[in-house]
Amino acid sequence: MRQRVWAVLISGRGSNLSALLDxxxxxxxSIVVSSKPGVDGLAKARRxxxxxxxxxxxxxxxxxxxxxxxxxxxxICLAGFMRIVPPAFVAEWRGQIVNLHPSLLPKYPGLESIRxxxxxxxxxxxxxxxxxxxxxxxxxxxxxxxxxxxxxxxYSLALAxxxxxxxxxxxxxxxVRALSSGGSSR
Ligand code: GAR
Numbered sequence: 001m002r003q004r005v006w007a008v009l010i011s012g013r014g015s016n017l018s019a020l021l022d023x024x025x026x027x028x029x030s031i032v033v034s035s036k037p038g039v040d041g042l043a044k045a046r047r048x049x050x051x052x053x054x055x056x057x058x059x060x061x062x063x064x065x066x067x068x069x070x071x072x073x074x075x076i077c078l079a080g081f082m083r084i085v086p087p088a089f090v091a092e093w094r095g096q097i098v099n100l101h102p103s104l105l106p107k108y109p110g111l112e113s114i115r116x117x118x119x120x121x122x123x124x125x126x127x128x129x130x131x132x133x134x135x136x137x138x139x140x141x142x143x144x145x146x147x148x149x150x151x152x153x154x155y156s157l158a159l160a161x162x163x164x165x166x167x168x169x170x171x172x173x174x175x176v177r178a179l180s181s182g183g184s185s186r
Pocket of ligand 1: 010011012013014015016017041079080081082100101102110111112113165
């Protein structure tokens with residue numbers, strides 16, 4: 001089997017990137033790409049010795065593909081990447097991009113998903129899914145509930161968010177490890 005080599009795309013803190021970096025023997029990350037300069041996730045990548053790239057505000061998606069291919073990237077992981085990926089880029093990498101989303105999709109796509117679900121006193125959870133042309137619409141690879149109706153159960157939003165973040169790291173590492181070894185994530 002050809003080795004799976006990942007680019008991890010981030011926009012912020014990089015806690016999910018950190019979780020992936022905990023498996024250096026199983027997950028090969030050749031580059032970390034950030035849509036923002038100065039974010040903690042970039043420092044985490046550098047500390048791990050992974051090359052980084054900061055995207056311009058106006059992203060040249062074709063150039064990004066060329067850069068990733070030149071670094072041997074076969075798969076892309078969107079780990080808190082807060083930019084919409086355009087259809088041409090999805091087509092270029094079809095079946096090889098996964099996204100992490102902090103809700104039980106198809107509920108609560110888009111932004112502020114944890115807060116909106118919490119305020120609705122709905123169940124909280126995580127979906128790791130393939131990326132298609134829609135926003136958070138691709139085929140689910142793994143979905144886990146973190147908390148059932150936490151507001152009624154007396155959780156604060158901060159504690160509920162923390163619980164979702166723990167679930168995220170478990171789900172994302174499970175999927176990326178499985179895909180890295182050529183298996184299915186289920
Ligand atoms: C995570 O909660 C992730 O699910 C969310 O951004 C956060 C990134 O955290 N992604 C989305 O909302 C994508 N729609 P991190 O930078 O600490 O990994």
